Amino acid sequence: MSDASREAPRPRRVTGRAPGEPHRVAYLFLLPGLVAYVVFTLFPVVQTVRLSFYDWDGITSKAWHGLGNYRELFGSSEIRAAFGHSVELILFYAVFSLAIGLFLTALMTHFRVRGLMFFRTVLFMPQTIATVVVAQAFTWIYDPSGPLDAFLRSVGAGSFAKVWLGDFTWALPAVGLIGTWISFGLVLILLLAGAQRIPQELYEAARVDGAGFVREFVAVTLPGVRNELLVAATLTTITALRNFDIVYNTTSGGPAGRTEVPSWLMFHDAFEIHRVGLAAAIATVLTAVISLVALGISRFYTEARQ
Amino acid sequence: MNKSWRPRGLGLVAAALVAFVAVGVASAGAATSGATRAAQNPFAHYGKITLNVWSADNQDPGPKPVIVALANSFHARYPNVTVKLKFYGLTDYLKIIQLALNSGSAPDVAEGNQGYGTDSLLVKAKLIRPLTSYVKQYHWDKYFPPGAMAQFRWTPDGQTYGKGPVWGVAQFGQSTGIFYNRTALKKYGFDPDKMPTSFAGFDKLLAQLRPKVPKNEPLAVIGDKSGYESMHSYGLVQGAFLPAIAVRNWIFHAPGARYDTPANIKALTLYQQWFKKGYFGNDYNAVDENEAAAAFAKGKGIFYLGGNWQAQVIHAGLGSNVGFMNMPPGPSGKYVAVGATSLPLHISAKSKYPDVAARFIDWQIAGPQSARLMYAQNQVPAILGAPAPPKGNPYMASLGKGWQQLVKDNGLTLFPDWSADTMFQFLGAQLQELMAGRETADKMAKAVQGNWEAFDKRIHKK
Numbered sequence: 016m017s018d019a020s021r022e023a024p025r026p027r028r029v030t031g032r033a034p035g036e037p038h039r040v041a042y043l044f045l046l047p048g049l050v051a052y053v054v055f056t057l058f059p060v061v062q063t064v065r066l067s068f069y070d071w072d073g074i075t076s077k078a079w080h081g082l083g084n085y086r087e088l089f090g091s092s093e094i095r096a097a098f099g100h101s102v103e104l105i106l107f108y109a110v111f112s113l114a115i116g117l118f119l120t121a122l123m124t125h126f127r128v129r130g131l132m133f134f135r136t137v138l139f140m141p142q143t144i145a146t147v148v149v150a151q152a153f154t155w156i157y158d159p160s161g162p163l164d165a166f167l168r169s170v171g172a173g174s175f176a177k178v179w180l181g182d183f184t185w186a187l188p189a190v191g192l193i194g195t196w197i198s199f200g201l202v203l204i205l206l207l208a209g210a211q212r213i214p215q216e217l218y219e220a221a222r223v224d225g226a227g228f229v230r231e232f233v234a235v236t237l238p239g240v241r242n243e244l245l246v247a248a249t250l251t252t253i254t255a256l257r258n259f260d261i262v263y264n265t266t267s268g269g270p271a272g273r274t275e276v277p278s279w280l281m282f283h284d285a286f287e288i289h290r291v292g293l294a295a296a297i298a299t300v301l302t303a304v305i306s307l308v309a310l311g312i313s314r315f316y317t318e319a320r321q
Numbered sequence: 322m323n324k325s326w327r328p329r330g331l332g333l334v335a336a337a338l339v340a341f342v343a344v345g346v347a348s349a350g351a352a353t354s355g356a357t358r359a360a361q362n363p364f365a366h367y368g369k370i371t372l373n374v375w376s377a378d379n380q381d382p383g384p385k386p387v388i389v390a391l392a393n394s395f396h397a398r399y400p401n402v403t404v405k406l407k408f409y410g411l412t413d414y415l416k417i418i419q420l421a422l423n424s425g426s427a428p429d430v431a432e433g434n435q436g437y438g439t440d441s442l443l444v445k446a447k448l449i450r451p452l453t454s455y456v457k458q459y460h461w462d463k464y465f466p467p468g469a470m471a472q473f474r475w476t477p478d479g480q481t482y483g484k485g486p487v488w489g490v491a492q493f494g495q496s497t498g499i500f501y502n503r504t505a506l507k508k509y510g511f512d513p514d515k516m517p518t519s520f521a522g523f524d525k526l527l528a529q530l531r532p533k534v535p536k537n538e539p540l541a542v543i544g545d546k547s548g549y550e551s552m553h554s555y556g557l558v559q560g561a562f563l564p565a566i567a568v569r570n571w572i573f574h575a576p577g578a579r580y581d582t583p584a585n586i587k588a589l590t591l592y593q594q595w596f597k598k599g600y601f602g603n604d605y606n607a608v609d610e611n612e613a614a615a616a617f618a619k620g621k622g623i624f625y626l627g628g629n630w631q632a633q634v635i636h637a638g639l640g641s642n643v644g645f646m647n648m649p650p651g652p653s654g655k656y657v658a659v660g661a662t663s664l665p666l667h668i669s670a671k672s673k674y675p676d677v678a679a680r681f682i683d684w685q686i687a688g689p690q691s692a693r694l695m696y697a698q699n700q701v702p703a704i705l706g707a708p709a710p711p712k713g714n715p716y717m718a719s720l721g722k723g724w725q726q727l728v729k730d731n732g733l734t735l736f737p738d739w740s741a742d743t744m745f746q747f748l749g750a751q752l753q754e755l756m757a758g759r760e761t762a763d764k765m766a767k768a769v770q771g772n773w774e775a776f777d778k779r780i781h782k783k
Contacts, residue, residue: 072442072445072446073419073420074419074420074423074442074446074448075442075445075446157607158607159604159607178603178604178606178607179607180606180607181546181604181605181606181607182606183757183759267546267547268746269546269547269548269606269750269753270548270606270750270753270757271548271750271751271753271754271757271759272746272750283746286416287415287416287438287745287746288438288742288743289419289442289742290742
């Protein structure tokens with residue numbers, strides 16, 4: 016927030032007051048925001064990074080541990096696997112939901128949809144439901160006696176029925192699909208908002224030129240929603256990387272660690288086995304990874320634009 | 322962390338029962354209270370005080386109504402002491418208890434959890450006090466044989482387990498065994514009154530049952546969603562191959578103790594074969610322990626392999642059709658199973674009334690009526706010399722007998738996850754790999770031993 020306000024153009028006054036005076040006043044106005052930012056964001060971040068160099072159980076005195084936690088982090092196949100699972104989840108949270116969102120946007124811009132408002136509301140709904148509730152609902156859906164397996168059996172595909180959340184191969188995709196379900200509504204709303212700003216003339220021109228559904232999408236809709244796509248990609252990727260609630264409430268990392276993700280391990284290390292330093296190290300690395308990925312996405316788009 | 326095994330539900334029935342018991346106790350207290358009783362109250366000089374007690378034994382029906390009733394009778398006996406109870410679910414409780422005890426509003430009496438996951442830290446951080454003087458005063462050492470008392474002992478630095486002062490004691494005896502559905506056994510042509518008396522016999526019974534029971538039905542119901550639950554059923558197999566002391570030594574990090582011994586690998590191999598042969602069905606990874614016990618109570622499967630803390634839940638469903646027995650012994654002839662007392666009751670180092678707290682703990686484990694209240698909830702008193710279960714309740718008798726057999730044979734292995742703060746999750750996950758046939762017994766045992774050694778190094782370098 017404070018970044019944005021700092022970048023706001025300052026009024027340049029040539030006459031009257033002594034130079035520099037308005038500047039100081041401006042800082043005074045920035046102060047409340049700055050204090051809140053430092054106390055609630057910057058300080059905890061710095062504190063977390065600091066803790067990652069200590070061995071600490073959360074209660075007794077800390078002991079300096081140097082890079083020990085990081086060595087353990089990079090040496091642990093369990094933690095590496097957890098980061099790997101996160102990458103896999105990006106496929107479900109970001110890639111799938113972007114694909115679905117783009118497809119639906121293409122449909123909705125090409126064809127006149129009756130009751131657009133209704134569909135928008137329904138499709139956005141997953142975003143508004145508490146994730147704990149979503150997780151409970153999907154736990155029920157995926158249950159061996161739940162509707163998914165019942166459906167598979169009723170259509171004669173009983174051999175595909177599985178213990179989804181307890182299956183070594185399928186647990187992670189099953190968790191990932193919950194993410195797709197949650198994310199694509201947000202993606203769709205963002206993309207539709209962008210698509211609404213595309214001048215109708217462009218579509219008319221494209222149609223006059225004989226563009227079909229695909230051509231129209233590639234030439235008009237896609238470039239028109241580029242910015243929204245960037246926002247959607249960044250948001251969903253970050254959600255995928257920091258996913259905790261869905262995993263915690265469906266599988267708790269199981270079976271045998273197949274759905275463990277960094278946030279879950281962080282929680283486990285800090286609160287269940289009292290290794291706050293190691294948890295802080297995971298948090299630090301996760302923050303770095305998320306920042307890099309977010310940066311990478313925006314780079315990719317800036318370059319693609321030029 | 323051994324017990325996220327908390328059955329839920331039936332709150333209303335239990336609440337009614339508690340109210341009933343409480344009323345009875347209160348009126349009994351009122352009848353006998355008077356000048357003589359007041360003179361016998363060594364805590365009278367404190368004036369009106371509140372004793373804050375936190376517990377994770379929240380199963381209802383089960384332990385919770387027992388604890389509530391005993392708290393009420395304690396107040397009736399010492400009227401100036403008001404007991405304020407707070408109950409939590411175990412997994413949540415274990416995340417907050419060390420912080421609560423470290424805070425300015427620490428409870429006077431709080432349950433911990435044996436092993437390196439919780440108690441180790443409570444001792445090391447000096448959040449609880451050693452109970453040495455109270456052990457003497459209340460003769461708690463007579464209630465627990467040395468093997469059982471070891472689970473409450475820590476050196477004051479919280480690093481060496483099984484040695485040093487006693488830091489807590491507990492009231493319920495919690496062990497694992499075989500619940501069997503009598504009707505189901507009869508249906509497949511077996512006499513539930515002639516259960517096998519050796520481990521080999523039970524193994525054979527499973528082999529004979531498998532072809533008779535429909536393929537998609539499990540013989541033995543277990544839940545293993547969290548992974549730790551399989552430690553209970555595996556312990557029943559393990560006990561036929563190695564003595565309980567071998568497991569306890571491993572938990573206590575005794576020199577030379579190992580997980581990857583030939584005997585244990587043999588037991589792991591057999592356990593894996595039981596899964597390959599389909600004895601457990603295929604949905605165990607999707608249901609937790611409580612759900613599995615509830616399913617068994619509704620008639621699923623023939624056996625439930627698990628803890629006696631599920632006894633009341635199972636009984637509520639199967640009634641007189643359920644039987645309980647320990648896993649029959651292996652070649653050694655000795656009964657062995659995963660089991661220990663319930664969560665240890667500690668006294669906060671910050672408590673202003675440690676003597677009242679100690680009396681309260683004694684009241685819980687051996688107070689007047691405590692055994693009777695436990696039996697009414699199909700719970701087993703942990704202490705030696707507890708009154709025998711009431712006649713006319715063969716189920717409770719079998720549960721009590723199960724615990725006593727294990728105590729007599731020194732066969733309680735304790736819970737293997739106590740061996741390291743990582744083990745609740747790690748051993749659980751490794752057993753899941755084994756059960757799924759994704760890892761050989763040999764490799765799995767080596768991995769577990771590796772994790773144990775890493776922890777051993779971590780605590781002993783400090």
